[in-house]
Amino acid sequence: MEIIVAVKQVPDLIEELEINEDGTGLDPDLLSFVLNEFDDHALEEALLLKEEVGGSVTVIGVDTTDELDQALYTAIAKGADRAVKLVGDFDEEGLSSHAMARLLADAIGGMSYDLILVGVQAADDLDGQVAPMLAAYLGLPHVGVVTGVQVQDGTATVHKEFWGGIMAELEVTLPAVLGIQAARQPPRYAPVSRVRQAMKSATIEEIEVDEVPQVPVAPVRRMFKPEATGRAEIIEGDEATIAERIVEILKERGVM
Template sequence: MNAYVLIKMAPDPVEELDIANDGKSLNAEFIRFKSGDPDEHSIEQALLLKEKNGGKVTVVALDAPEVDDVLYTALAKGVDRAVKISLDQTQLGSVATAQAFASFFQKEGISSDTLIMPGTQAIDDIEGETGALLAEMLALPYIGVVSGITLTNGGAKAVVVKEFSSGLRGEYEVELPAVLGIQSAEKPPRYVPVAKIRAVMKTAKIETVDLSEPDKAKILEIERMYKPEVAGRAQILEGDVKEIAAKLAEIFAERGII
């Protein structure tokens, strides 16, 4: 198995998302970048596959704020190799990001045991689904919303679980090489102590790959970015916590719930 986990850094939605003066983008000053939850699950799933089947796990990302921390953390977790593509991801839309990854794989080469594992979806882009775009560009099979992978036929195929809805899931078989968009790993992402990450920072190296700029940074331009008008349907209960608890109990009683 030759697994590649693709990381895309996106603004952390837990932080205040402020609109920039141009009214078309986020105010960069307040953004804190982090890798998406699905990307973290993708690292975990790749490591689980390696523990079971052997092989190699490489983590690949475009340049973005905080990306080095994410790559070193992946190395500390047990990833074999970390690669940073020297293109500014924050300036690229999903199509251009996928193009950059496609160029990387054209340079790197794809073998019969290559498994490309992006997180299934990021929440920061109007196009999204970078993994699906990459698969199309590389003419590889693609399955998204994956929450389980078992390698079969000596690593030539994978049996993949895709989530549907209402707890229903589908089982698929796919020939490698393939792109699988990871939603969640079979186990929660492992924890790695900060001391171990610091140690890795001293010994391990992030490889840098230079690629030419994609033809077009963005396919579609955002005309206007804004905060949704708060419909404010919720009636906000005021008071201290005890008063709020009493009010809620009263509401439940009025509705006949208790």
């Protein structure tokens, strides 16, 4: 069974995020990037299927950050068999979901596959549209918000979550595109030594993108940091001083 997993790098939300000078996006020079969490789950589900039914896993991504190699080598260290990245003159602000899906469809269309897994959404836009758009471009069935997949006789049994935690079990004829919300188990860890070994022994294939699809999108006019709506006061001193200050605060707020 040949499985393709589409991955994307997103800003590390643990780091402090800074808005660029014109206020239309994040400053890319001050960002560090990590693999999108949902794509990591898509990779884990693909590796589980490979272990169960055999076959190969190909990981593919559009390198908009010039930092995709780390994610691809890590995927190989975890068990992926092939890594492919699309390179080109991409806007530093990134690509829309439409453009991303179109580029992936053009590249994947020339590959052999039985199943395509994509993270249900990306942490940087929460758009959740790449998987269904990719399916539409390739003319394949799509199921989103998937939490588990079993494959047998050309059919995938898919566990899908609806609003309110309602679960459904669906059967989908392969090939298909699935938007993975969570793998059946937490994503496996790749030791640094194994990642370094992959960097020495594996080769990342490159596909040159000559023209980026121009797809009309709703532009971001302005981006703001959230306003601080509360603050904490640290009360120091001995027990009597702290108690006295607490009483003062309660009186100021009309509680006492």
